[in-house]
Amino acid sequence: MKLYYFAWVREKVGVKEEVLTPPEGVRDLAGLIAWLKERSPAHAEALADPRMVRVAINQNYVAGNPPVGPEDEIAFFPPVTGGAP
Amino acid sequence: MKLYYFAWVREKVGVKEEVLTPPEGVRDLAGLIAWLKERSPAHAEALADPRMVRVAINQNYVAGNPPVGPEDEIAFFPPVTGGAP
Amino acid sequence: MIRVQQEDFDVGAELAKLAAGNPGIGGITSFVGTVRNHAENQEIQAMTLEHYPGMTEKALEDIEAEARRRWPLEASLIIHRVGRLEPGDRIVLVATASKHREAAFESCRFLIDWLKTKAPFWKQEETVEGPRWVAARAEDDAAADRWTKEGA
């Protein structure tokens, strides 16, 4: 599973991307987040407030608790702020 | 009194501008238009339909029947159509 | 700033000038009107723009001043061409710069809407059947009136 982090989520996690193999029991987004938060205090802090973090699976925004699999590309990031003032 | 004509009003009158001295009795726009229409069939045709003709006195749009004087610059033209599609 | 001219204008250069030296600007909205090659299902070969020298400049200045009264603008620009133009040629450029995009968009739209119904320009189109004067559109009056009501 490929994981990406952007903006302050990236800064808090401490890496831009990582390839991980979650245990078999991790089958959905909530399970993945719970597992990541146990991996390190950095992950735990970055993902502490789910209201501040957006998620994309295979480059599509997702909401709720969709399934995740070993081939997925999963990204965590704050609400987007591009464009102009 | 200086008179200007634009667009199809100009084409119908046949001149772009003219300097005229209306008789003393011509004191307002309605009087001026009535007098102009008697001057030539071209003027009469150009000013035939008042709903199609806009008027500016001293480069300000006017409506109704304002007074006109010998020092005024008076322009007759169709509704404006500048800008873009 | 307003300008009435026969020559074409350089959109990039004009917009760069508009923003130059003012880093308080967050956005510039611009509209470029161009000559189409058809109108009412007829081919247009060229178009001639007539205006009322003196009054036209005054009208454009009034419209620009009204926009700056209604919105917090950092800069604004109206350039309108006159004379003979061909399909694809630029006719008009309006642009407004502001701290936020909302004011820039609203005021730019206002400028072109009011210009179309309040500035003394007249268009004559050349078609295969001869020249014809463009008639004012009811939609344009409605677009201009929208701002009268909202701004009242």
Place this chain on the structure above:
Amino acid sequence: MIRVQQEDFDVGAELAKLAAGNPGIGGITSFVGTVRNHAENQEIQAMTLEHYPGMTEKALEDIEAEARRRWPLEASLIIHRVGRLEPGDRIVLVATASKHREAAFESCRFLIDWLKTKAPFWKQEETVEGPRWVAARAEDDAAADRWTKEGA
């Protein structure tokens, strides 16, 4: 067309290209977003734009496609820069061309409103107190939502 790039862009050249060879176009609306030298009463020395390569391009293409589904456009363009930018620098250009100005204005506004809330870009501002990530604005969500309701 959409582009994500580090380099600056030439607004005049981009708009000319957009309209080139299509004399059915009557108007082009464009919006250029620029870096301001202040935000929330603090001086901004520079700004760095981060994005999600791959997903960003896809998001911009989706937003452009949605605009072309909603309005009769002859051409459209989104260019967004990434990397480090300084006050006065251009960040983004969106432009739409149509037969009539109404569609050009509406769709251009739509592009920038949706881009701001749907395309994965993040801004970090450099201030005297150090760097800070720009927070999403509720106004931007409201501006984007407006189009969801209207377009439904």
